[in-house]
Amino acid sequence: MNFQSRRVQTMNYNVSAHSWKRTHYTMEITPDLDGKEVTLTGWIKEIRDLGGIKFLLLRDKDGIVQITVPRDEVDRQIIEQVDKLQRQDCVSIRGTVRRMDKAPRGVEVTPKSIIILNTAKQPLPLDITGKTPADIDVRLDARILDLIRDEAQAIFRIRHVTLEAIREFFSKNGFIEIHTPKIIATATEGGANLFPVAYFEREAFLAQSPQLYKEQLVIDFEKVYEIGPTFRAEKSHTRRHLTEFISVDIEEAFATAEDVMSVAEQLLQHVCRTVNEKCRRELDILKYRVETPSIPFKRLTYDEVINELRENGIKISWGEDIPTVAYRTLGKLHPYFYFIIDWPTSLKPFYIKPRDGKPEISEGFDLMWHWIEIASGGTRVHNKDLLIKRLKEQNLNPESFKYHLQVFDYGMPPHAGWAIGLERLVMMLTGIRNIREVVLFPRDRFRLTP
């Protein structure tokens, strides 16, 4: 090739430099597009250079397609561009689709023009192919790169499908989606510690639950649900605790605990079925299987639970809460979903209704999956005088609940509800053992960044 012709070719190359806008996503590249010219955008995930032929794996939001570069079949300018490419460089590639049995998915693209839209600094802080594993601490520090891994992609697709299924279920069943304030005025409910925030000249708090608001809203909408963040300033540092997590809450007017337990069962069955149907590929990646539960779920009374635990060597006297070791034992005895009902009233929050005629027993329940609590709820107190009595019994000041209590003068119906911890549900659906894995940017006792 003489100087003249090379120069002409360079000019042609420059003239033909394509717009970087994509024509197809990687997963749309199929063998039947053989011979067609396409433009793809994405990131280089892996490079395998065999000398005379080079394979690039181009990743976009849906998947991967192989870019094949046979040295003697493409322009020198392409080779020069390709030789510059590194893992995680951001590129636009225009090229020809080729049906090829030897390629992944039976198809590959041979480039005609490459635009490097941005480069990635090497070496990367972790292996985006996931072949060299990194500790969770390292991965969370470089979370954006970590989320490229197939496992992470699978987890968050399952999380997405879970949320979609939940919303679909609620819509079909007549619930309306609400959003209640996350900045609240007073630390009212007792129990979990709240995070204080500086709110202009006052102190405010991050909400630990939409509980009071959702109860009030049953007057206006009867059936409400909220999927939103909750904040808990607990010093727990375990693989099932976060300081910020997503709570899936419902509240329903003219309903009892048994009614909303039924809603929970149906919802979980629907979610498990949907994830099984829509996330086969993701479950394969995670090497996990979700069993679609049959309903109704087992209902164990608190009394039955403590008897069962006693038979297994764990002594709990009536009225005591169930410690973690005991839950682990219970999880072995009941390996899937089960409710624990008939809790002592003293162990439940003030808004849980004591049973009529037997007030030491409450109408509260917990929904367990193995040894982990994934939901809790119950029939609520809807009588104002009883609610005030319950507040006092729990050493809470009715005065600080004045805005909540006034609503009980406006025709508060009997109602019931529950809350599911979304992350714990996603752990269950993915088989992931550390809750931080199922949150994009987890917050725990010690982690506030990135």
Add this chain to the structure above:
RNA sequence: GCCCUGGUAGUAUAGUCCGGUCUAGUAUAGGCGGCUGUCGCCCGCCCGACCCGGGUUCAAAUCCCGGCCAGGGCGCCA
């Protein structure tokens, strides 16, 4: 708040118990070179690390003390 375990190249590990051929091994990533069908490609060469501070000792990655950081567990947690 308490308890346990750990901290070695960008990442993941071996070595630590029982101090000395550790000039710190290996894999992967990264750099350079070679290789035309890879799909955890392969081959050769190279770069790169003992968390910080103090102590013991002739000698410390290794033992001791303190700190920091991380992981896990307990308590706590609607």
